Amino acid sequence: MSDVVEMHLKLLFDLDNLIADTEEPSYKKMGFQLEEEASLVLIRKRNELLQQLPKEIAQIYEILKKRYRQAIAPVESEFCLGCFQKLPTELITRSQNITTCPNCGRILYWRKK
Amino acid sequence: MNLASLLSKDRVNLSLKPGKKDDVINDLVYSIKKGNDAALIVSTLLKREELGSTGIGKGIAIPHCRSLAVEKLEIAVGRTSKPINFNSIDKKPVSLIFLIIAPPQDPGNQYLITLGKIVQIAKEITKKNLIQKAKTPDEFIAMINEIEKSLTKRK
Ligand SMILES: [Zn+2]
Numbered sequence: 001m002s003d004v005v006e007m008h009l010k011l012l013f014d015l016d017n018l019i020a021d022t023e024e025p026s027y028k029k030m031g032f033q034l035e036e037e038a039s040l041v042l043i044r045k046r047n048e049l050l051q052q053l054p055k056e057i058a059q060i061y062e063i064l065k066k067r068y069r070q071a072i073a074p075v076e077s078e079f080c081l082g083c084f085q086k087l088p089t090e091l092i093t094r095s096q097n098i099t100t101c102p103n104c105g106r107i108l109y110w111r112k113k
Numbered sequence: 114m115n116l117a118s119l120l121s122k123d124r125v126n127l128s129l130k131p132g133k134k135d136d137v138i139n140d141l142v143y144s145i146k147k148g149n150d151a152a153l154i155v156s157t158l159l160k161r162e163e164l165g166s167t168g169i170g171k172g173i174a175i176p177h178c179r180s181l182a183v184e185k186l187e188i189a190v191g192r193t194s195k196p197i198n199f200n201s202i203d204k205k206p207v208s209l210i211f212l213i214i215a216p217p218q219d220p221g222n223q224y225l226i227t228l229g230k231i232v233q234i235a236k237e238i239t240k241k242n243l244i245q246k247a248k249t250p251d252e253f254i255a256m257i258n259e260i261e262k263s264l265t266k267r268k
Contacts, residue, residue, distance in 0.1 A: 007149065010181050014157040017179040017217050022164065026225050030232050032175075033165035033202045041164065070217055072181060081218050109181060 001098055005053060009061065009107070012049040013072045015042055016065065057098055064106055073106040082106035114223060116230050117258035119188050122250035129191035129210070134199050135159065138176055141189045141212045150182035154214055168201025169232065171239035177213040177228055186223055187214045188231075190253065192244070209244045211235065234260050 001009070019042050021027050022034060035041070050058050064071035073082030078092055083104035091099060091108075099108050124144060129137065135155075142154045157178040161167065168174040189212045196206030211231050215224035237260045238244060247253035 003149070007153065010153050011156055013217070014153065014178065014180050015160060018157065018161055021179065021225070024225060026222075026229065030229050032167060032169065032232075035165050038164035042160065045160065072217070074181065074184070074216075074218070076184075111184065 001057075005057065008049050008052055009057065009072070010109075012046055012053070012061065013070070015046045015049065017070070018042060019046070020069065060098065060100070060107065068104070068106065071107055072109050073101060073104070074109045074111055076111075080104060080106065080108060114227065115258075116227065116234065116261050117254050119186060119227065120190065120254050120257060122254060124188065125190045125250035125253050127192045127247065127250060127253065129193045131193040131195040131197050134162070134197065137191065137193070137197060137210065138162075138212070141176075141191050141210060142214075144189050145187045145212075145214065146182055153182045154178070154180045158212075158214075162200075166200040166202060168199035168203075168205075168207050169235060170201055170203040170205065172196060172205060172207055172244055173209045173211070173235045173239060174199045174201065174207045175211045175213065175228070175231055175235060177215075179215045179217050179219070179224060181217055183214050183216050185216060186219075186227060188212065188227075209235075209238070230261070233264055237264065 019039055022038060061071050073080050078087050080087055080101040080103065082101060085103040088102065100106060101108055130140065138158055139155055142151050146154060157180050158176050161178050167176045191210045193208050196208040199207040201207055213228060213231065234257060243256060247256050
């Protein structure tokens with residue numbers, strides 16, 4: 001995955017979490033200002049980002065998002081934080097292209113140390 | 114989880130450089146992360162601001178979001194000597210900023226609980242006129258601790 005694609009994908013993911021949080025009742029009660037059209041604006045923005053992604057990545061993302069609330073899972077000490085399964089060694093050494101968890105299918109994300 | 118325990122004094126900047134809203138957010142984020150991670154957090158925070166300012170009024174703002182770029186809940190505090198425009202709900206400029214970033218995976222929803230707590234504490238700070246009170250980061254954290262204790266007692 002190129003840096004630009006990776007950045008788009010991560011921002012898309014952050015925006016989807018933002019949309020989900022603004023819909024939480026406990027969030028709404030806090031009294032933050034939210035434009036009436038807020039979620040529509042965000043949904044438009046996230047759809048734009050989705051279209052900028054390579055088609056296959058966009059498709060995988062959307063399928064995963066329907067299946068789980070969060071399509072991307074960080075990797076921590078060789079574990080997928082989506083399903084908490086240990087990842088096979090051959091996967092850990094590979095970091096090019098889009099990689100998904102063999103157990104849950106989520107897109108894996110390695111944090112830079 | 115105690116809010117004061119989530120604050121560290123090197124993340125409490127009581128002489129934050131005043132500037133444009135975006136620059137101030139940027140400076141605070143870079144005290145937490147660098148490079149692409151910081152860029153992602155800033156983008157997401159600014160998207161949140163587009164929905165409505167997180168300036169809650171009376172001089173305090175609480176920019177917040179979840180981001181893939183952090184592994185745990187991160188908080189940075191900044192106070193500017195000169196109030197800055199934050200497009201706040203009451204149109205008043207802001208001089209105290211609590212910035213909070215949470216990871217996407219967040220067992221027990223610590224993020225929303227902490228965010229709610231910061232909102233409550235911020236209201237106490239404005240009510241008692243404490244924005245400029247602390248002289249050092251240690252004093253600031255002690256003050257937050259005091260307020261938090263008094264709020265817990267009240268319940
Ligand atoms: Zn998994």
